[in-house]
Amino acid sequence: NAGVTQTPKFQVLKTGQSMTLQCAQDMNHNSMYWYRQDPGMGLRLIYYSASEGTTDKGEVPNGYNVSRLNKREFSLRLESAAPSQTSVYFCASTSWGSSYEQYFGPGTRLTVT
Amino acid sequence: SQQGEEDPQALSIQEGENATMNCSYKTSINNLQWYRQNSGRGLVHLILIRSNEREKHSGRLRVTLDTSKKSSSLLITASRAADTASYFCATDRTGANSKLTFGKGITLSVRP
Numbered sequence: 001n002a003g004v005t006q007t008p009k010f011q012v013l014k015t016g017q018s019m020t021l022q023c024a025q026d027m028n029h030n031s032m033y034w035y036r037q038d039p040g041m042g043l044r045l046i047y048y049s050a051s052e053g054t055t056d057k058g059e060v061p062n063g064y065n066v067s068r069l070n071k072r073e074f075s076l077r078l079e080s081a082a083p084s085q086t087s088v089y090f091c092a093s094t095s096w097g098s099s100y101e102q103y104f105g106p107g108t109r110l111t112v113t
Numbered sequence: 114s115q116q117g118e119e120d121p122q123a124l125s126i127q128e129g130e131n132a133t134m135n136c137s138y139k140t141s142i143n144n145l146q147w148y149r150q151n152s153g154r155g156l157v158h159l160i161l162i163r164s165n166e167r168e169k170h171s172g173r174l175r176v177t178l179d180t181s182k183k184s185s186s187l188l189i190t191a192s193r194a195a196d197t198a199s200y201f202c203a204t205d206r207t208g209a210n211s212k213l214t215f216g217k218g219i220t221l222s223v224r225p
Contacts, residue, residue: 004155031211042201042217043156050211058212090155096211100144102203104155 006105013081021076023091031096032074036087081112117202117216125222132189136202143205150199
């Protein structure tokens with residue numbers, strides 16, 4: 001099992017460009033999450049999908065959109081990147097309701113210039 | 114806003130010593146979890162303690178939970194250089210609907 005995979009690992013964007021971060025899990029988890037991690041700020045939840053077909057805003061959703069494509073895949077889109085979105089992005093998944101342990105991907109390091 | 118607040122923010126100890134990290138939170142919870150993050154990597158789950166539990170062990174890890182004080186502690190015994198990492202507490206708040214709220218983390222350095 002690959003667990004949670006994320007692509008790309010690194011990305012540099014110019015202000016105003018768009019991109020989609022991809023996440024996939026092969027553990028048959030029902031819930032998936034996108035976080036951003038900034039120095040001294042810990043992890044902050046951007047969006048989450050409690051189950052296939054649903055998505056909800058987290059703590060810092062502005063400037064992002066998400067798509068739960070199917071049970072395995074959950075993508076995060078930046079429509080018009082801003083320097084404030086420079087961060088490390090983590091995707092995570094869990095079987096919420098039976099196990100609450102979240103499994104994390106390796107992260108995407110995004111720089112917006 | 115962040116639910117969990119860990120302290121200290123940074124901790125440096127000698128190999129073989131015990132490391133104690135604390136987490137406080139503000140609202141009622143269903144469970145509390147601790148995660149480890151090695152530099153440049155994703156978080157890895159260490160241990161979960163439910164709100165009706167007071168203490169839990171896993172190998173060299175011991176977690177306690179005091180719901181009356183809204184606090185938890187993580188003890189790593191006989192620390193090793195490989196324990197050098199950042200440690201986060203995360204709370205499943207009552208009524209939060211499938212979400213965890215993470216603290217800002219503690220940086221642990223274990224000197225060989």
